[in-house]
Amino acid sequence: MIDRDQVAHVAGLAKLQFTDDQLTAFTKQMEDIIAMADQLDEVDVGDTTPMYQVTNLSNVFREDKPEHWQTRAQLLQNVPEKEAGLIKVPSILDNGEGEA
Numbered sequence: 001m002i003d004r005d006q007v008a009h010v011a012g013l014a015k016l017q018f019t020d021d022q023l024t025a026f027t028k029q030m031e032d033i034i035a036m037a038d039q040l041d042e043v044d045v046g047d048t049t050p051m052y053q054v055t056n057l058s059n060v061f062r063e064d065k066p067e068h069w070q071t072r073a074q075l076l077q078n079v080p081e082k083e084a085g086l087i088k089v090p091s092i093l094d095n096g097e098g099e100a
Contacts, residue, residue, distance in 0.1 A: 002030045 007027045011018055018026065072085060081088040 002027065002034060 004023055004027050007030055008018070008023060011023070011026075076082050076085070076087070079087050
């Protein structure tokens with residue numbers, strides 16, 4: 001099964017911090033979840049046909065086709081800063097001009 005050290009290790013990888021009481025509770029919960037999964041492994045499904053979809057519908061969405069409903073000029077009307085037909089945004093890279 002799973003022990004406290006394993007739960008603490010995974011919590012550390014996820015940058016989570018737990019109290020001792022929380023760690024004990026989560027360890028018990030993980031043991032219960034793994035026990036339930038082990039029960040499912042015991043079920044004989046050898047003669048069962050795999051089921052990939054539970055309904056007979058193949059696609060209930062509209063056809064995926066592009067629709068051009070605005071021009072570039074219309075889209076750029078609400079942009080605070082633009083240059084050469086593109087949206088101008090602040091630089092997030094240092095470009096080597098910062099401290100060494």
